[in-house]
Amino acid sequence: MRTAPLAVDGRPVATTVVADTYLARLRGMLGRTPLPEAMFLVPCASVHGVGMRTSLDVAFVAPDGEVLGTGVLRPYAFLGAPRGTRAVLEAPTGSFARWGLTTGARLARPDTSPLHA
Template sequence: MNSNQLLVDDRPVAAVEVADTALTRARGLLFRRVLPEALLLRPCSSVHGAWMRVPLDVALLSTDGEVVHAQVLRPWAVTRPRRGVTQVLEAPTGSFERWGLRAGSRLAFISA
């Protein structure tokens, strides 16, 4: 997985791992004892909380990095696919509130 810096509305907020292969997307955050600050899955339009033990902050993003929808995903729940979503950002619960991330926010990823 690649590591990058996550910017929310041009503010650096966290390190982000990028899962951009079939294998890294399939693994996602499953079975990890320690969660990264953030994980970007791309291409991806929906995620599930199967086998997860804790809720996650999840943002559904357009190709240009606009947050289409943000929510807390509970274990065993599923996000509803939405038009224009091509990538998904996951983070520990409470991260989005700290970062000021919400629907309409613009995200950018800078290679570390």
């Protein structure tokens, strides 16, 4: 898996692990110690917490990088995505509050191209 810088509304906030293969998306954050700063799952339209021991912040992302919704994924729970979701960003709980990531924010690389393009 590769990594990419993450910017929220043009502000660099973290380095993400990009899960862009079936197996990488299937594993997600499961069994990672310590957790990465963030994980970007693309393409992805829903997430589950099966096997997880901790909750995660989750953002549902449109093709242009707009955050369509956010939530907290609890262990063994499932979160479906809003219509138009192309990717999902996961991070340790509390990360989104520190980064100012809310619905309507834009996720991008510092070079301004969409993270998932």
